[in-house]
Amino acid sequence: MNSLFLQTGARAIKPLMLLFSVYLLLSGHNHPGGGFAGGLVAAAGFCLHALAVDVHAARKTLKLQPSALIGLGLLFALISGIFALFAGLPLMSGLWFTLHLPIFEEVKVGTPLIFDIGVYLVVIGITLMIIMNLMED
Amino acid sequence: MEILLAIIIGILFSCALYLMLRRSLIKVVIGLALLSQAANLLIFTAAGLHRGDPPLIPEDAVAPIGAHADPLPQALVLTAIVIGFGVLAFTLVLFQRAYMIIGTDDLDQMRSTDTESTDLKTLPQQEIHEH
Amino acid sequence: MLYTILAPFLLAVLAPLLHHRLKDLSGWLFALVPLGVFLYYLSQVPQIAAGEPVYQSYAWVESLGISLSFYLDGLSLLFALLISGIGALIVVYTGAYLGQDVNVHRFYLALLAFMGSMLGVVLSGNLITLFIFWELTSITSYLLIGYDHHKQEARTAALQALLVTGGGGLALLAGLILMGHATGTYDIPTILQSGDMLREHALYLPILLLLLAGAFTKSAQFPFHFWLPNAMAAPTPASAYLHSSTMVKAGIYLLARMQPVMGDTPPWFYLVAIGGSLTLVVSAYLAMRQVILKKLLAYTTVGALGLITTCLGIGTDYALKAAMTFLLVHALYKATLFMVAGGISHSTHLYDTEKLGGLGRIMPFTALGAGLAGLSMAGIPPFLGFIGKESVYEAGLASPGAMLWLTLTLLLAAVVNLFVGLLIAWKPFWTTLDAPLSEAHEGNVGLWLGPVLLGSLGLILGFIPGTTALYIVGPAVAATAGEAIPVSLSHWHGFNLALLLSVITVALGILAYRFRHPLRRLLEAPGRLDPAGPERGYHRLVEGMLWVSKKQTCLLQNGYLRVYIFTVISFLVALPIYTLVAGGGVPIPPEWPSFKLYELGIAFLIAGAAIGAACTNSRLTAVVCLGAVGYGVSLVYIFYGAPDLAMTQFVIETLTVLIFVLVLYRLPRFTHFTSEFVKYRDMLLAGGAGVFVTILTIAALKVEIAPTISTYFAEQSVPMAHGRNIVNVILVDFRSLDTMGELLVLAIAALGAYGLLRLNKDEKKDKV
16 A cells, blocks of 8 residues: 555554553543553554555554563553552552642552553554554465 | 344344354354344343443542443443454454365365365475475 | 371372382382281270270361261271281282282282272261262272273273272262261261161162162172173282272172161162172072182172172171171182182183192192181181171071071072182192193292281181170171170081081082082073173163264264354254243333434444345455444444443454455455255344344343442442543453453463464465
8 A cells, every 4th residue: 555645644643543542541540441442542553554554664663562562461460460469458459649740730540550551552462463463464 | 222222133143143154254254243243232232221421420529420321331341342353353363274274265174173174185284295 | 097098098109109119029018008007907996896986087178068087986997907907918919919010010009099098988987088989999990900901801891890880889979968968967977876867768768779879889789790700800919909808898888887877677678688699699600600710709709799788688686797707707718719819820820720730739838828718718617707607697597587598598608609619729729630730830928928817817716706706896796786786706506507507508519519510511501691691781881872972973063163053043042932931921122212313323224234244245345344333333332321332342343344354355255155045044043043132132121130239339439449430440440350361361362363373474484
């Protein structure tokens, strides 16, 4: 697909999609979104890049291999649950801290957010692992 | 609307099952994809529909105010959608690979892993042995 | 007691390792463990004889009322002494008999494991643990019979023994569970107190029948006797141990154990006594025709078990005394004779009694053991066998009701015992052959130590009948009767009917031996009926099961995917519809609700796209239709308060279509494989399934759902999880472990797909 229009469009849209996916991920706890939706949007952004330009180019912008993303995501999800063990709580219990930041005033950070990042990474990883390999095939 | 959705779910199931009864592999996969849509919709509908308000809690409240959609089936369906996608992708790749080896998408020719099927003799490994 | 059971198991595990170190010494050293166990139980004798049973309990599966408990009374003690004492001699004998065999370490393993299991059976204080050990003896017996696994005969016999005893074991399990249900406990000492209740219970007869099925299969009673002679395919040490003196007596043990609570009723008397005496007669007939050493012994073993069973069935004090005495006598002489038979075959490689003779001078020690055991078996004073036989006669003569035929049966048994005793202990050693056996030689000490010791024990105990009665037989009888009974054993009871019968026995036995050749010809005559015996029933049953499984595999696993799907859908539709109709009919939908125009539009979009996907002949159209269905569904999610779902569904649908397109252009076009008829049939079925699902959905909508967990989630979302999107909170906090599992499933699916795709690539590289 060597349409210049598509290539340019994809190059412009992809960062927006990635930004939007991060927004979905971070706001997912209070608004519609979350790791599943965010991860899928991000994966779709990379797919768009791969379709419009080239798989290898898309792979290069990914920095990490999809398999590494899956591993990293599972690790995040696991670690988020293990914190609770050190606090003497059952595995996977959520722990929360309140951060005082200058701009946002109070921000609540908890282990479920780490878990959601794990979900996000795994979803990106599996989607791209399958689709990119299919495209290269 | 519940009745309407019930009928739609019925139609989706019918089409999915009809496709899964075909001999052609690719039709079976499309049937499988339809079936997972139908199942998701069934869970979603059977738990009770609620027009409008999503299960979100307003900024100034501790619990959801007024009637709202049931969050539990949504959580179930959400993971089911993603899992369904993963499994469908795997199935597609598996079938593609099977087709490339056996050379047909007729399920009747994939009856057994250990038959005298002549198709299996075209396996690349065996060609190497014969040379 | 726990350690005495664990020790043989532990040694069994270590035996293969140790054997490689110890080589020829292993038999002697391994025997130290059963010897230690034997000495432990010997030290318990005074306490048990004083009437104080030992009970030890360890908590095991408390929720099911199953504890690992052990109960030692006179009955258990008699068995434990036999198992450990004979066991020690058998282990020594194994070392001498099989020591050169390359696989002997396996034999030690199974033999020692059997010893532990058998001790477990007789010491268990709980019905369930008793059953577990019971099954373990069946399994170890299977391994021992099939030890010569390269022989077809051994494999068949092993499987037959396993199937027969295992089938009985299942019946036993059912019986024990019913018994636990009836008495409300699985604890044996408690059950022993509830005899009156159990005999009156409505389940008494089923329990009795199931227990008897277990006991009769295990103890090779008619009509299940056939497996025992076949089991002689096992190496002699196993035959001498399992199939004469211990395992086959597990059934006897069970009957004796249950005698106080289940006995003394008409069904018990008729079933047990008649079963036992039928076994006696059949085995006597079969034994008279035999010439092969081990088979002869096997048939007399079946007969002896029948005799003990008969006595337990009669159930009078005399009969119980006879049963316990004969049990002891039989174990001592039968194990001896088996070892003698093994020694003879080991030395001469002959198995036929008619071809043996003149061994007395060549194998003096074996001949001594054989003589001692043979005399005990024949029931000659002053051997313990004489006391055993006398007490059996007394029991028969004193039995209520059926005195005549019982006494005649017992007489037959005694005659056959004498006959076989002569054939094994006299014929090979003290008759002369035309051509002397040149190869014959005396075996090493391990081969004759067991026979001599056990044989002498029969004589020694015969000299001290008072002590034997007080310490060994008496407590066992007390346990079997459920109350203390004065037991005295002695040789001389005056000139009475029993003594007369003994004289007749000796005369008839010698006559039978003298005229054995014409007798055998006479008995061969009805031999044509043999194939119609119960063994044929067994073969029919096994063949039938194989046939059925083959047919049903062909029918159900035919390899046609759509036939499977067809079957599944048919049942999916048929069964719930039956339930719906039977349970109050099809739900009537509530009044036709109003719906908005856009909703109707979405409905048409989804339905139309689905039908399009099913009917189209173009691959691309099908995929586009699939996508349309997905987008339609995500619209439904939007309008019904599920933005998360809508978003996810929307992106997923896009990616699904992408994957389909990527794969599709490598797959062939749609092709038609099926006929019009099949198409319409499938449409009908699929349509039926659709209608069913619609009805199901409507029915589900009508169900009033109780306040669910989702209310809890909604209320606790902010206070506990600090999140306002309840769906997300459920996924990442409340049910995060589930989500974790789902992530793993996704990762595995992706890795699977990746692996398949890589495989493709690597092959291509190979080709290039």
